[in-house]
Amino acid sequence: MRLLVVEDDPDLNRQITAALEEAGYAVDRAYDGEEGHFLGDTEPYDAIVLDIGLPKKDGISVLEQWRRDGRTAPVLILTARDRWSDKVQGFDAGADDYVAKPFHMEEVLARLRALLRRATGHASSELLCGPVRLDTRAGRVTLDGNAIKLTSHEYRLLAYLMHHQGRVVSRTELVEHMYDQDFDRDSNTIEVFVGRLRKKLGSDLIQTVRGLGYVLASPGGA
Numbered sequence: 001m002r003l004l005v006v007e008d009d010p011d012l013n014r015q016i017t018a019a020l021e022e023a024g025y026a027v028d029r030a031y032d033g034e035e036g037h038f039l040g041d042t043e044p045y046d047a048i049v050l051d052i053g054l055p056k057k058d059g060i061s062v063l064e065q066w067r068r069d070g071r072t073a074p075v076l077i078l079t080a081r082d083r084w085s086d087k088v089q090g091f092d093a094g095a096d097d098y099v100a101k102p103f104h105m106e107e108v109l110a111r112l113r114a115l116l117r118r119a120t121g122h123a124s125s126e127l128l129c130g131p132v133r134l135d136t137r138a139g140r141v142t143l144d145g146n147a148i149k150l151t152s153h154e155y156r157l158l159a160y161l162m163h164h165q166g167r168v169v170s171r172t173e174l175v176e177h178m179y180d181q182d183f184d185r186d187s188n189t190i191e192v193f194v195g196r197l198r199k200k201l202g203s204d205l206i207q208t209v210r211g212l213g214y215v216l217a218s219p220g221g222a
């Protein structure tokens, strides 16, 4: 899953980005409304954290413009504590949730997890596929109840496929949702990660659809 953080306070931006990376997400960052709008307009983020008070272009205008242009990524806005009007304006502009400053990072993480699973049609923070269980809260994966150690890229790939279970996902799409914009992307590495996941989790979990991409097999057609 790949996220965008738009926050002009450099310390806060760094803290949020670090927490999200630590939680296993690929993260891009922007420090003003224009840069943030451009990135959200051109890159396929799974969710966006958007501050309301931003230089160059305020967060509400950024969000309104995205929604007008059909950008549907879930957006969590950051509002000032006593500005209830920010929240109302934010929701009316197309926000999906908000957190008031100052906040606990755990709350931002939990709300983002909820937005990500809702956007992909999951009700629980634990995703299941046959014997494989992915706990999005702890960032843990088990196979038949046994903990499986994954690298951060293996985890990102599996998490994306598990959120989109039953749908064929192309290599290009995987690349776009696994790496931040500064990463030297190479879609050939996807095959390598898929190979490693098959070794760790069983060879029939991730199926190759020739010419199209990969799909997570749901055993028993569940």
Ligand code: CA
Pocket (backbone or CB within 6 Å): 007, 008, 009, 051, 052, 053, 054
């Ligand atoms: Ca601000």
